[in-house]
Amino acid sequence: MKSVPTVTPLSPALTLLLATATGLAVASIYYVQPLLGLLAGQFGVGSAAVGLLPTLTQLGYGVAILLLSPLGDRYDRRRIIVIKAMGLVVALGFAAAAPGFATLCVASIAIGLMATLAQDLVPAAATLAPEAERGKRVGQVMTGLLLGILLSRVAAGSVAALAGWRAVYGAAALAVALLIPLLWHSLPRFVPATQAGYGSLIASMAGLWAKYPPLRRAALAQGLLSVAFSAFWSTLALVLAGPEFGQGSAVAGAFGLAGAAGALAAPLAGGLADRRGPQAVIRAGALLVFVAFAVQAVAPASLWLLVAVAVVFDLGVQAALVSHQSVVYGLDPASRSRLNAVLVSVMFLGMAGGAALAAMLLAQLGWRAVPLLGAVAALGALAVARRR
Template sequence: MNSTPASPTLAAGASAAPALGAALTLLLATATGLAVASIYYVQPLLGLLSADFGVGSATIGLLPTLTQLGYGAAILLLSPLGDRYDRRRIIVVKAATLVAALASAAVAPGFAALCVASIAIGLTATLAQDLVPAAATLAPEAERGRRVGQVMTGLLLGILLSRVAAGSLAALAGWRAVYGTAAVAVALVMPLLWRGLPRFVPATQAGYGALLASMAGLWTRYPALRRAALAQGLLSVAFSAFWSTLALVLAGPEFGQGSAVAGAFGLAGAAGALAAPLAGGMADRRGPQAVIRAAALLVFVAFAAEAVAPASLWGLVAVAVVFDLGVQAALVSHQSVIYSLDPASRSRLNAVLVSSMFVGMASGAALGSALLAAFGWRAVPALGALAALGALAVARRGG
């Protein structure tokens, strides 16, 4: 592909206010949501896939596992390339390969082929983690938190609404239609990204090995990065413990609800996600540390109340809205902190932060499931409250 006059060159660490208007912000938010949604479509499809391919529940569970493993590996191994090469080219190449991966899943002739496609989807869905640093680079410093928050709203809505969309479409047209529609959606935004984004001059000429090794140097050099990674990782423990056990809890004797209600809880979480731009704006005006402390306290209060309150479906809805708001507000504010540390290393800084979240989510899912089995539902929000309290303690050390 050749560059066009519509795509000017932008230094990787520069901030260019005119380059990130409302239209481009909307495009980045949409593309980010579509990319990250790709790794969650499979979750509500597992029953259909199990029946279609004739495999048991333990085997079909490989699909979301392989997708998440591909995503986690690519965050560490591919996302840092945004500091070394033209980020626009990386974004478009990843979008094209994501289209191919989704299309391969849609026509997969067997379970093994779908497993391979799932890995590819996870690897290329990290397109989302290239778009967010791009937004941070394009935004003027005074508006960075708000603009990144707007793009993050797309990412968060993609996570929370993907299950609802996939389940509804699969019920109407089958699971292959989910992957096929997703491929078409990403294909439609791909040329818009190529024309709308400027070319980014690489921030470093370091080799690939040195680029990966430098992330350890960033961790050592910046205490603010370590605090952000630890605090957001703890909040991710709480986030994942709740969402990974919710369907089982709703189906249990206390609530007696089916999968449709569990899927609808994504809408409750989306209400919290919509607060991300507001949190970014507050971080711009009052400083991110104040927002982070308030957000962690909000998560603590929500889970502590659920741990002791009587069983109530509407109470669970309120918890989902409040704690999601807190987790997302903290994430946007933490991104505002780390993106200001070293403009030339934004992709690597983002990779460190998101990797800590990935570890937190994996830990939260494992701990939440174990606590639910051993002690019942109340232990899960108790874990969330404890994790949020830890995040608040870390945030208070940041001043």
């Protein structure tokens, strides 16, 4: 039985709602990044310890993608979306009220778990979209997701500079809460694609991994690009606060504006994947990421160079992601939630690994080790993408 909604049109208004909700959900796991310098001072911890916060959030996200997102093939996806949105409001509120660093670590895991709402919304858009336009429509919703990732840093840095870091989480909780009734009333009811039990549903992902080589290549390549992506963004605030640059959280957050240029390429990449196939877009994206980080690793320290690096590598990462999703969603329409779960769980495990490795390298070897890590990861992604 196919996973189909009771109504099929994906109207502009519904597309906008899905993109907005996706952006706000995924933004929740990135608000912490420009706040790391403030949080290190607030709780009296070093750069390696405070780096646990983005690591735990992304790890929670990756685990929940693997264990919770497949439920979208078994139950009404609208109900799952609303329940997770409510859970995300609670987790963000818990972070806003956290009295100590350990509590904030727990809240970070909870935020990661519930922010997987974003990965229920994207397959919903793929199911609602006409087949001939799936890449383009998914790209439009992904623009919301990618803008959420990147502009979250701008919002968090600016709000923290004006009202403190707790206000960031409080405002985020309010924004998600306001969307809940809109999601409930605007989304159609989705008919489950399978009646399999939870254990069988989870176990079937191993079968999908074994059955589809394109899924394995997409997950591994995007996972490696995610190592590079997370290494840059999870350490940017600490690098900017260091002696080479001497900048605060507002400047770190403003870097999201540079990275947002890459998000605007998502619908274009999706449309190009629809017309000409995704492989060329994927390879070009990985090459852009490698070039950006290789230049940063060897060039003199420059704030403007960092801006250029953010624009170029974000463009590459996001173009590759939309193209990989176009590949994965076309493999088996009845298994889209599980296919997406495999792709994104590997991707966010890569992000968690990138955040952890970058924090360690920054503390032990200095800031130039971070772009070197990104360049090596991008080379690995390019090698995977070239395999047949």
